[in-house]
Amino acid sequence: MNFRVSYLASTLLIALLLSACSSTSVQQINPTETIVNQSEDAAAEDRFNQNLNQLITQIAQTQGIPQASLESGFSDAKTIPSIRKLVLPPSGNFKRNWVAYRNRFIEPVRLKAGKAFWEQNQAFLSKTEQESGVPAEVIVSIIGIETIYGRQTGNFRVKDVLSTLAFNYPDTPNKASREQLFKDQLQELILMCWTEGGGSLPAKNSKQGLSQTRFNACLNQNSSYAGAIGLPQFMPSSIRSFAVDGDGDGHVDLKKSPKDAIASVANFMMRHGWQPGMPIYFPVQEAAISEARLLADGEPQLKYTIQELIKNGILTNEQGDLQSGGVELQSKALIVDLPYPDKDGNDQVRYVVGLNNFLTIVQYNRSYFYAQSVAEFAEALGYKNQSIATITTSKAQSETKSVGPSKSKSKKSANKKKQKQT
Structure with a gap:
């Protein structure tokens, strides 16, 4: 994802790397140009080497990994000056543009690739949806927006990216916190x-080592300019926490195994609170745009009940699932603002009501633009953005919701699996 394109707020920028992935690169850079040592000066390079060596020593002492192996793995680590430019926040006159962002990702090439990816993995996607409750369209949408199903996974060595951002982050107000985040990611990578090697899922406290060759190969694998890996663009911490073996070969490979990528995305969404059978968002009533504007504060928090939004005219009883009762009146939502300039350069904003599942997508990439694009990409693939649940007025029947056969199984399975994992 491109966090140069869209921000929720400055607090989200600080928290970015706590999500699954960090960036879908839209700027292509020749890797042969970036892996060459282009340090600004000798003093900066000395500081880089000193700080990296200190971290290596610390990890060797605390994790029981031979320091010689770590030193060998990082002997050719380089700073990448271009990376420092790519992570800079936009200039002061930059205007966020929802329309341009949407058009970049929801377009014929990705949609065609998405349909092909779905056809190739249809059986496994159906199985994953039944077990996790996460719709196949949403999973396919995320992988398509991230990397066009593996076509764009990054051209940088992950150890160089994380080392650069951990020890040579550009001078920004949040430099210290950002460097700490990337230091943590660098340790997770190690x-x-x-x-396991090669991007596999490890046990967090395991001290079992592998051959130096495999260890080095894992450190040298390609990533985005922020260190995200594979088809779903997981950061190292997310690989360790949420990646799963979808194809059953005993090894998690997010770079080459579509099944591993599919299962891992579903697991991430499920573990972050995805509600099976519930919508992602509702459109705001045109007559209530001014009311929505007052409630849109940019904070990714579920603040307003559906009942309050109906009272304010932002939603109606007849809209979406509210009439059938699939979405409870006391469930909470947030107002999402999607700004863009019109053809004359005037500022415009589209507003939607984001539900719990919208916020779950935000945990994957902390951008409203991203979450709404995922929802609309999924809709373009056939996703019905509505609740599958219905409630009757009968007391006896109201206690047992009538759910479609495939979704009923998926919801129970997802809830059961989530309880085990949490």
Whole structure:
């Protein structure tokens, strides 16, 4: 994802790397140009090497990994000056543009690739949806927006990216917090590679080592300019926490295994609170745009009940699932603002009501633009953005919701699986 294109707020920028992935790169850079040592000066390079060596020593002492193996793995680590430019926030006169962002990702090439990916993995996607409750269209949408199903997974060595951002982050107000986040990701990468290698899922406290060759290969794998790996663009910490073996070969490979990528995306969404059978968003009533504007504060929090939004005219009883009772009146939502300039350069904003599942997508990439694009990409693939649940007026029947056969199984399975994992 491109966090240069869209921000929710400055607080979201700080929290970005706590999500699954960090960036879908839209700027292509020749990797042969970036892996060459282009340090701004010798002093900066010395500081880089010193800080990296300190971290290596610390990890060797605390994790029981031979320091010689770590030093060998990072002997050719380089700073990448272009990375520092890519993570800079936009300039002061930058205007967020929802329309341009949407058109970049919801377009014929990705949609065609999405349909092909779905056809190739239809049986496994159906199985995953039944077990997790996460719709196949949403899973396919995320992988398509992230990398066009593996076509764009990044051209940088992940150890160079994370080392650069951990020890040579550009001078920004949040420099210290950002460097700490990337130091943590660098340690997660080391533990991941030492335990399993090649982007596999490790046990967090395992000290089992692998051959130096495999360890180095894992450190040298390609990533985005922020260190995200594979088809779903998971950061190392998310690989260790949420990646799963979808194809059953005993090894998690997010770069080459579509089944591993599909299962891992579903697991991430489920573990972050996806509600099976519930919609992602509702359109705001045109007559209530001014009311929606007052409630849109940019904070990713579910603040307003559906009942309050109906009272304010932002939603209606007849809209979406409210009439059938699939979405409870006391469930909470947020107002999502999607700004863009019109053809004359005037500022415009589209508003939608984001539900719990919208916020779950935001946990994957902390951008309203991203979450809404995922929802609309999924709709373009056939996703019905509505509740599958209905409630009758009968007291006896109201206690047992009538759910379609495939979704009923998926919801029970997802709830059961989530309880085990949490």
